[in-house]
Amino acid sequence: MIKIENLKASIDDKDILKGINLEIPAGEVHVIMGRNGSGKSTLANVIAGNETYEVDGGNITMETTDITEMSIENRALEGIFLCFQYPVAIPGVSMAYFLRSALNAHRKYQGKEEMDALEFLNKAKAILSELGLDDSFLKRSINDGFSGGEKKKSEILQLLTINPKLAVLDETDSGLDVDALRTVAKGVNKFKNENNSVLIITHYQRLLDYIKPDVVHLMIDGKIVKTGDMSLVEKVEKDGYSWLEK
Amino acid sequence: MVDKNQQVIDKTLEQEYKYGFSTNIEETKFEPGLNEDVIKKLSKIKKEPQWLLDWRLKAFRNWEKMSEPTWANIKYEPIDYQALSYYAAPKQLKNDSLDDVDPEIIETYNKLGISLNEQKRLQGVAVDAVFDSVSIATTFKKELSKHGIIFCSFSEAVQDHPELVKKYLGSVIPATDNYFAALNSAVFSDGSFVYIPKGVKCPMELSTYFRINATNTGQFERTLIVADEGSYVSYLEGCTAPMRDENQLHAACVELVAHKDSTIKYSTIQNWYAGDKEGKGGIYNFVTKRGTCLGDNSKISWTQVETGSAVTWKYPSVIMQGDNSVGEFYSVAVTKNKQQADTGTKMIHIGKNTKSTIITKGISAGEGQNTYRGGVKILKNAENAQNFSQCDSILIGDKCGAHTFPYIDVNNPTAKMEHEATTSSIGEDQLFYCNQRGIKLDDAVSMIVNGFCKEVFEELPMEFAVEAKQLIEVTLENSVG
Ligand SMILES: Nc1ncnc2c1ncn2[C@@H]1O[C@H](COP(=O)(O)OP(=O)(O)OP(=O)(O)O)[C@@H](O)[C@H]1O
Ligand SMILES: [Mg+2]
Numbered sequence: 001m002i003k004i005e006n007l008k009a010s011i012d013d014k015d016i017l018k019g020i021n022l023e024i025p026a027g028e029v030h031v032i033m034g035r036n037g038s039g040k041s042t043l044a045n046v047i048a049g050n051e052t053y054e055v056d057g058g059n060i061t062m063e064t065t066d067i068t069e070m071s072i073e074n075r076a077l078e079g080i081f082l083c084f085q086y087p088v089a090i091p092g093v094s095m096a097y098f099l100r101s102a103l104n105a106h107r108k109y110q111g112k113e114e115m116d117a118l119e120f121l122n123k124a125k126a127i128l129s130e131l132g133l134d135d136s137f138l139k140r141s142i143n144d145g146f147s148g149g150e151k152k153k154s155e156i157l158q159l160l161t162i163n164p165k166l167a168v169l170d171e172t173d174s175g176l177d178v179d180a181l182r183t184v185a186k187g188v189n190k191f192k193n194e195n196n197s198v199l200i201i202t203h204y205q206r207l208l209d210y211i212k213p214d215v216v217h218l219m220i221d222g223k224i225v226k227t228g229d230m231s232l233v234e235k236v237e238k239d240g241y242s243w244l245e246k
Numbered sequence: 247m248v249d250k251n252q253q254v255i256d257k258t259l260e261q262e263y264k265y266g267f268s269t270n271i272e273e274t275k276f277e278p279g280l281n282e283d284v285i286k287k288l289s290k291i292k293k294e295p296q297w298l299l300d301w302r303l304k305a306f307r308n309w310e311k312m313s314e315p316t317w318a319n320i321k322y323e324p325i326d327y328q329a330l331s332y333y334a335a336p337k338q339l340k341n342d343s344l345d346d347v348d349p350e351i352i353e354t355y356n357k358l359g360i361s362l363n364e365q366k367r368l369q370g371v372a373v374d375a376v377f378d379s380v381s382i383a384t385t386f387k388k389e390l391s392k393h394g395i396i397f398c399s400f401s402e403a404v405q406d407h408p409e410l411v412k413k414y415l416g417s418v419i420p421a422t423d424n425y426f427a428a429l430n431s432a433v434f435s436d437g438s439f440v441y442i443p444k445g446v447k448c449p450m451e452l453s454t455y456f457r458i459n460a461t462n463t464g465q466f467e468r469t470l471i472v473a474d475e476g477s478y479v480s481y482l483e484g485c486t487a488p489m490r491d492e493n494q495l496h497a498a499c500v501e502l503v504a505h506k507d508s509t510i511k512y513s514t515i516q517n518w519y520a521g522d523k524e525g526k527g528g529i530y531n532f533v534t535k536r537g538t539c540l541g542d543n544s545k546i547s548w549t550q551v552e553t554g555s556a557v558t559w560k561y562p563s564v565i566m567q568g569d570n571s572v573g574e575f576y577s578v579a580v581t582k583n584k585q586q587a588d589t590g591t592k593m594i595h596i597g598k599n600t601k602s603t604i605i606t607k608g609i610s611a612g613e614g615q616n617t618y619r620g621g622v623k624i625l626k627n628a629e630n631a632q633n634f635s636q637c638d639s640i641l642i643g644d645k646c647g648a649h650t651f652p653y654i655d656v657n658n659p660t661a662k663m664e665h666e667a668t669t670s671s672i673g674e675d676q677l678f679y680c681n682q683r684g685i686k687l688d689d690a691v692s693m694i695v696n697g698f699c700k701e702v703f704e705e706l707p708m709e710f711a712v713e714a715k716q717l718i719e720v721t722l723e724n725s726v727g
Contacts, residue, residue, distance in 0.1 A: 049682075071681070073681045076683060088676050090676055101689065158683065
């Protein structure tokens with residue numbers, strides 16, 4: 001699905017990603033763990049095309065398309081979706097309006113007919129009830145005054161509505177209570193199938209008790225230093241990261 | 247990123263003004279110049295009674311002694327008042343039937359999306375169309391008169407309802423109120439007049455559409471709206487002008503009088519030509535708008551969306567004289583290129599339990615300068631007066647500016663005042679968020695700005711709200727990269 005080769009990125013001349021190699025085939029769930037500041041969110045942002053970061057080398061290929069130079073919205077339309085670690089508020093713009101615009105931008109790109117307000121509402125309501133959210137959620141301004149948990153659920157609502165090819169979850173599990181964590185996990189499990197891929201960035205094992213990863217990567221100082229299976233997660237939970245630095 | 251922003255900003259500034267065409271018709275026009283003879287000639291053409299001529303002359307004599315205000319945060323070339331013509335009217339003048347109106351003019355309004363043909367009009371809106379110095383046509387007059395509502399051009403009102411005009415003209419904005427109001431009082435050529443009788447809820451929106459066409463002409467119209475006891479009216483005002491290289495002066499006066507238990511809602515979408523990207527041409531818009539809540543429990547609400555003009559100087563105000571009366575001001579002001587706006591409101595609390603609300607949204611792009619200037623005054627006897635003010639500004643790009651000058655004067659200790667002000671930029675993070683969801687830049691900007699303006703747009707009548715949204719979208723197209 002996505003292939004990242006020797007990706008280097010910096011901000012204000014400070015090198016952050018120092019040669020990332022990562023390939024996620026369709027149907028797989030990958031996990032990245034790593035210390036605070038090791039560059040995980042940077043990687044997620046660079047995959048999404050955030051222009052705050054300078055790409056200094058390497059390639060990102062989505063299916064067969066090289067997207068390294070592609071604009072943010074075209075990557076999104078090509079199927080990349082980022083669940084933000086800190087989703088930003090847009091006062092006065094309702095979830096419903098925003099999400100329908102986003103969905104229709106995708107549908108248009110895919111040559112499908114745009115969805116009218118009623119059809120959209122029915123689709124969104126079905127997803128909302130699965131996430132245990134009230135319909136009134138759609139009337140609220142995006143992320144404006146949302147609690148931490150509501151923000152994360154809103155990201156999952158958007159993920160399920162847009163139904164992209166690759167979902168990058170940046171600490172979507174952080175700050176959630178036990179029930180909310182289960183709801184989010186349920187949403188991700190509902191999303192995933194053999195034709196799409198998931199990249200989960202996390203600090204904890206707890207989300208992975210619900211979503212079984214196929215591959216786990218450990219990141220240190222802008223590089224993936226170890227790749228393995230679920231046992232790596234257990235090791236990190238127990239021993240932290242210092243053993244990797246030897 | 248920044249370079250790209252700049253490129254796209256530059257592109258926006260080349261955006262064409264949609265209403266910039268001019269109409270080629272024969273007009274009767276005064277020679278440039280202003281003196282007592284010009285005023286007498288104007289008054290004579292309009293067959294005005296002596297008292298009105300005297301009123302004009304008094305205003306003129308005062309104006310001559312006054313000087314142009316300099317306190318506003320705007321810069322412009324000095325206006326040569328002697329170089330302007332003070333009257334321009336299409337040769338073929340208004341008659342009772344639309345058939346007599348010059349087809350060119352009807353076509354002009356059609357192009358502007360205003361049909362003067364009643365059958366084709368959107369239901370529920372009556373229009374008074376003002377072309378340069380005169381009113382061309384007023385629609386739905388008969389329908390309205392069934393309810394006893396008077397909706398006609400100012401000139402007609404002077405002829406047909408002189409007692410009402412005499413009673414209320416200048417009662418809210420005295421002829422010598424300020425420099426531009428005095429000038430308007432001396433030379434106003436036409437405008438709209440509305441009277442809603444006791445207990446009548448006006449069954450449709452009333453609307454005036456102002457169009458400046460002639461060159462080197464000032465437009466000085468005057469609107470007077472009187473809502474008698476227990477009545478209600480919603481009034482809309484729209485404006486456009488052709489693109490011309492020289493600046494054109496527009497100095498209007500709008501007076502509102504709300505009697506006991508009545509409500510006047512006045513909405514404006516101002517889209518005068520704003521000048522080109524170098525700041526050449528465009529309308530100088532110096533407008534005095536004021537309403538008096540004369541009776542108890544009356545309400546006056548101003549809503550404005552200001553996107554046009556090279557220079558805007560405008561402070562719609564409410565004097566809350568009656569007890570429990572309410573004044574409201576909702577404003578969206580957009581400046582781009584070299585546009586300058588100094589706008590705001592004045593809320594004067596005289597009666598007990600009077601309540602005012604001010605919500606303003608300033609949007610600056612390009613090199614636009616946007617100033618909010620608002621005054622709230624609570625007089626000594628205004629027990630339990632309340633004011634809530636919220637003034638938000640948003641900046642697009644880094645060459646524009648937003649300025650806020652609130653003036654508060656409280657003379658009664660029971661007053662409750664709340665004031666909030668924010669200035670923000672459209673965040674890169676907000677744009678990134680939208681883009682990441684597949685929403686392209688232009689759409690993201692207009693979405694964010696429309697969200698920012700939401701509280702004000704909600705105050706507009708339905709049709710106008712849609713128009714306002716689209717106007718913002720067109721105005722801000724490509725303003726961020
Ligand atoms: N916009 C930015 N401006 C300046 N420095 C940044 C920016 N974004 C990231 N950095 C720096 O890059 C490094 C990597 O940050 P990043 O957010 O990618 O880490 P992370 O692995 O996601 O950390 P966490 O686990 O705390 O979320 C940090 O040193 C951070 O300070
Ligand atoms: Mg992070």
